[in-house]
Amino acid sequence: MSGVVRAEVSRRALARARRRVAWGDALGRLRRDRLALAGLAVLVLVALMALFAPWLVDDAGLDAVDSLDNPTWARPGGDFLLGTDHLGRSVAAQFVYGARVSLFVGLAATVLTVAIGTIVGIFAGFSGRWVDATLMRLTDWFLVIPFLPLAIVLASVLGRGIWNIVFVISVTSWPATARLVRAQVLTVKERLYVDRARALGASRAHVVRRHVLPNVTPLILASATLAVPISILTETTLAFLGLGDPTQPSWGKTLEEAFQAGAIGRNAWWYYLPAGLGIVTVVLAFTVFGRALEEILDPRLRER
């Protein structure tokens, strides 16, 4: 953006135009990354499947009571596209509905993680030495404590429920975001334009809103995209260990039930193959897309 800025262009319009150029540049880079686009396409497809689950499959296939007349351990094909499980429930219905829980937990946990991390990070970055030191000590503690055992302990203590899983994942994974945001706050805080804003009487809230947040948003966005697959994998593992929501079908719960019902010994591969493939596909898609996003939004990584 060079050239003479004419007086009639408002500053806000200028900022907006500059932002539009930056985002347009990012979008252009994304469009040229075929792998990232493939990842995005997969994610859109899975999201549509989860959204339109009731139209795709009959949810009666989820309930053991409604499935009493169905054959148990039926192979794929015929009435059941992916066969049935040990209770006669449709594996296809479980798969489609399972996508809902996996995606929901992955996204909700990430949003909460980012929210906690951002608040702690900004607070630490702006507060005095003691508050900052205390918060960072706490962050360090949480970073070191092994993630899965803590999640297991929390989930066993809190009980089984979808919101508890979301809570457990966010409580155990916010420190990384907090550190990222704090580091960014510390560098932005010292910039000249922030000094200038302060000198003009800007409040702390104004500095956070107009200067800090716009600077950290791209970084947060990229790290959040990469946090989603980790959240999904954690939900899956917790569900497999019997700590998931007992009332909702999820891919992890399907795997747990398949294992407990002896699907491996019976060679009922159709029971545990789809859910696992679903997890791998979604996690891979998020990872590929998130890495591309990170590379685009963080210029330091671009040379690789």
Added chain:
Amino acid sequence: MRPRVVVGKVVGAISTLAFVVVVNFFLFRIVNDDPVESMFRGRNLTAEQKERLRQQFDLDGSRFEQFVAYVRELLSGNLGVSLQSRRPVATEIAEALWPTIALVGTATTLSMAIGIWIGIRAGWRRRSRFDVGSTTFSMFTYSVPDFWLAMLALGLFSVQLGVFPTGGIEDAGSTATGLALLLDQLHHMALPCLVLAVAYIGEYAIVMRSSMLDTVREDYLQLARAKGLRDVEVRRRHAVRNAVLPVVNLSALNFGFVLSGAIAVESIFSWPGLGQATLEAIRGPDFPMLQGLFLLFSAAVILANLVADLLAGVLDPRVGGR
């Protein structure tokens, strides 16, 4: 590394451990305010009997007194009594410790060696066929839940092909001793070990590769080549030596996860280790057992972090100055 830095790190590790102990005590008390009540749920106990049990389990007195008693017992090695087996938690954990160390320790070492080898080759010849292939493989293993991989391996190798046993640490009712027993146990360990190794390789390969990519551009490699050294020599003696530092750090960290890293996989192969003990404790729920396991898992990771930090200072003089 300066002594002051070392002391600082040790104090930091101890403070983390103290935090874990506090969390471990109060977390379980939030929901489980009166363990005696939940331990003997549904049984009619007289007030007198309850009082006696509370005394027996150090549950009389204020919350703070209970905490002090907990810490005192902890320091003397008493982790409480398992609700399921009614045996000391410490004994239960000690029995499950070695199978886990044998299985996950072997898998970690194996994947480290293979992962580093893959990372070196991939990073040295960037965008080569080997690089593209191995990076795809790494990304894939990184995305697979390890327990699902275990289910697939069990279904394929043990059920369909019958080459490996379906679980446990030795044949049921086996009376073998000595070498025969060892071979039998290795046979049982092979498949879970393989699954874990495959699941872990990706991380090492990715980190080693990206570290190699950073090193490849360094001037001293140019100099080494200008001296007329062969490519292999440049790679081994100049590139790898520097590039391996972050991976050494990662490895030290990962050894902390040996104890808690295979919770789900162990239970699939009914491997009698800490993972299966954790799953059984979840099923109970057996809170004293969970408390003990969480403490052990955290302590292992905290120790590994400390070792990794100190090691980094020893191996890389640039770190020690901090």
